[in-house]
Amino acid sequence: MTAHGLAVVWAERGMMLRGLVTTAEIVAIAAVLALALGLVLFVLLVRSQGGPVARAIAWLIDLMRCVPFMLFCYLVYYGLPYCGVLLDGWTAGVFSLAVYNACYFAELLRGAWTQLPREEIEAGSAFGFHGWRLIRHLVLPPVIANALPMLGNQVIQIIKDSAFLIIIAVHELTFSANEIQATFYVPFASFVAAILLYWLLCLAVERGVGAMVRTAEAWR
């Protein structure tokens, strides 16, 4: 069973690897977009503390944290055409991942921000830092540095959520594994191989984040 399965999977490794590459691309692009958007949301949250913008953003973040990603994905894919926007599966998928995780990134940054010692910011104000400059030099660096491990965890979450895109016909890794098992009747080897590849992706992200955390510490 397994030997035959592995042989088939090895023979079809091209397809499996194409799926892996698609997954990696989707995750990388979505993660970058999500982080950028998340930073924007976070900065808006900080700058308009207590104001209507901050409340609206907080409300949006709270809402998104109560929505299953798969449902959100469906909503985007089937709902956007009503707004006149027609997207293919891949684009809709990346867009969904980006918007969904932007809210989670913003929440992680907000959490790290509340842990920041007030005194450091007050000292900055005393020295004349204010507004965007204060945020850029005295808030963002420590917040990002402290949140780094959690941000890394969220990227791993993006890797796992990317598998949901199979439902909107994106040819990512799980799709490839499913194609192989359906064609050659080797479900065990096929999905185990896919899981191993996901695991490797996650380990790579963990290592990368670990290295970034260490450089952040050294820099401090």
Place this chain on the structure above:
Amino acid sequence: MGGADLWSLAQGAATTLGVSFLAILFAAPVGLGLALIRWAKIRPLDPVVATLVSALRATPAVTLVLLVYFALPTVGLSLSPFAAAVATLALGSMAFHCEIWRGVLLAFPAEQLDAARAFGMTGRQRFRRIVAPQAWRFALPALVNEMTLLIKVSPAVSVIGVVELTRAAVRIGATTYAPVPPFLIALAFYVPAIGGIVALQRLLERRYGTLPA
């Protein structure tokens, strides 16, 4: 969207809750057991558990449910879609439960354990009398958080044909050609359900606090 559609959405919601609840029922005690194995460093199980937990935490629910449903029959274990759904969600969740309990056990105040040791308590006594009565309180907020994650991941089981809430909404949309309204109704269930659990988690965090330093 008529009454029949609303009814099938209600059934879908019930399925979501049923699958999630059963999964947690299995995942919680098994996760604790795995955490204890790792905490007590029981060879040769410890590295096996560590590897298993690491792999499960890196595995997407969709991929795992396909593995459980399609691959297990090849080794003689044939599960119904519902059973496979519960098993998959349980497997994923128990890995996270294990890490939650491990975190609590590792952060347990050493001085209390020192005192217990100094007074002659054995390992089993220390666990039963000192650690266990307190540990569950510290783990509670994280465990409740894990419940919300499980519900959010539950739509993954629709790929093997389990008609939970999201799939029920998709099916209605496919027949009425108006996909968005059923999705919005599904949201109207998910958001309060998950939001309610999050509110509970915040309450528990306030009441039981986090581990004392």
Place this chain on the structure above:
Amino acid sequence: MALSSPGTDGRVVLEISRLHKSFGAQRVLDDVSLTVRERETVCILGPSGSGKSTLLRCVNWLEVPESGTITLSGSQVGWNESGTKPMGEAALARMRTRMGMVFQHFALWPHMTVLQNVMEAPLRVQRRPRAEVRGEAEALLAKVGLADKRAAYPARLSGGQKQRVGIARALAMRPELLLFDEPTSALDPELVGEVLAVMEDLRHEGMTMLIVTHEMAFAREAANRIILLDHGKIVEEDTPERFFTAPATSRARQFLARYV
């Protein structure tokens, strides 16, 4: 160094012989030997990092020394009779019940009431009858002045009260020896006195005590012997009179100059 305090001709309760302990490359205890006799109060003083706490924790094997022996009333701690194998968990547990320990941060079990804290080990480890344990626990709580707090949870107590419970808890084991690990270091200054008062009472009652402390006045007043530990070595061993007025070594003089 002749020792001429009362009760020092009693039998040896604790014998520490040539203890060595390192944490990694760091030598923490260096050839430490000391003796505690019945009814003696021995105070261990020293700067931070001198190894005082580690020494105390070795006595009941919370820390395991690399070499050297610990003997309680003639029985070896940590090793079996012939000294060839580590003691089994049950034997070690029995050994530990003969020594009481009071911790710097009290180490009370927060999910149990004060009375339950005091009763827990005598009941479950020594397996004494409940009625007897309860009676003794209540008497001990009365003795340390906390009879009215028996049903309270530790979180509701002040530091001084918690430590007094800690002492009652240790006494409930009817130990041959009481170990104190900086019992007042974590207390606000105004709460220190109530704990020291209890320790004074114990001394008068003839309890054998080994105390690691920073409280110089207490050590001067209550100790039969002072031991100064520095960088893991015993630098000086004296009566309090001699130690505080005319120390023999320059290290002792430096220590006194800095800390007194």
